[in-house]
Amino acid sequence: MATDIRPMWRATVLTLFPEMFPGPLGVSLAGRALASGIWQLEARDIRASATDRHRSVDDTPAGGGPGMVLRADVLASAIDAAGCDAGAFSSQVGTDSREENAVTQESRRPHLLMSPRGRPLTQKRVRELVEGPGPLIVCGRFEGVDQRVIDARGLEEVSIGDYVLSGGELAAMVLIDACVRLLPGVMGKLDSGTEESFSDGLLEYPQYTRPQSFEGHGIPEVLTSGDHARVEAWRRAQAEALTKARRPDLWAARQAPGAPKNTTDG
Template identity: 65%
Template sequence: MSFRATVLTLYPDMFPGTLGQALAGRALSQGTWDLQTVQIRDYATDRHRSVDDTPAGGGAGMVMRADVLAAALDANAGPDDPRPRLLMSPRGKPLTQKRVRALAEGPGVVIVCGRFEGVDQRVIDGRDLEEVSIGDYVLSGGEVAAQVVLDAVIRLLPGVMGNAESGETESFEDGLLEHPHYTRPAEWEGRTIPEVLTSGNHAKIGKWRRERAEELTRERRPDLLAPRKDDEGA
């Protein structure tokens, strides 16, 4: 059974977007995964097809209505649907490779693309939406973020990458950034490939790669080396 992705959005024409190209696009055409887009506005009940309203308590912007979004969810991912439900949100828990791999091992995912100032909290609570963020910045909507999540997940599905080992040695898989890479020509603009990589000694190569990965992580992402609460069971 293929991995099923359902995306609820006000802009379904933005999909598959980048997901229709390269690895993800090939996997989509081969049936490795399936994409369903849902126009949230189709579940509005007034003649204007309204999906948002002014925020309770006042303030700028508009808020996506709970009743309309809930109706869209219920019609396309009912209570018996085993797939996790993600809401792309800048206040969500940061997406990690660990979460991506867990999603790839499941039956699929339901993704809600937020817009406006946010989504009514009642539908987040009432429909068990897991808020997920792809970074500490704000986008105009959740569609691009949803494509990021799906791209990260789809490439880990069985058969999508030609070499399964590629996905096991990348950044974040073992808590470190990935080591530097080199290829031909052996010399370029006076810069040469590190001698150990052409030595044929796989033990030394593995040691060098590990040391460079640790060095890069210390320099660029020391936060990855700090103990995490989820890893400690807290």
């Protein structure tokens, strides 16, 4: 009988500040899942791949301009070194299925670069990343990364919003947290990941709980009616209204020809 030998979901982060990790990823849902072995986190220091005595990782931008740019040779070496652990099995491929699978999974890992010029991170992309072996994430600093290493190592540039951070570490944490919470066994209720913002291309409906009255405001009657069909219809209407008002881009995408209507993602 075939056995599942898929490796544990693993996030490898290349950074100049590995001490920033796990940071927020070490607490709450992600932290408990990390401690229980549901996923793995590896923070690697880019500077370890520098070759000069000053451990230089950056240089002035070609053509002039302010700031510094991460060197292509140093970053490429760091990316290659991150895959060596699985690559070390390559000479034994065919002798052990688990080792062979490790090599295959390593070759499938997406290589991401957190960058404000990247494609916006979406829930759809998060789900795709969850289905794979886990990403290798490059955290940029300074003015950016030499374009040649982006091209040579096939880095997929990913943005978490239209703003600029001091570096890619916080963005990497956002991406990893979004993924980890969808791993099997992390969230307590299976439906938690399918009835929230973006899971159906809509923002999430309003939520209420006790007390029944708060500063003169009550819970909408429909939510305490016990009529599940009415509750579902109310939530759908609220989600659609919020999406139309706050995210017309999402609403327009749902109205496009071929877009799914009244379905759930998951």
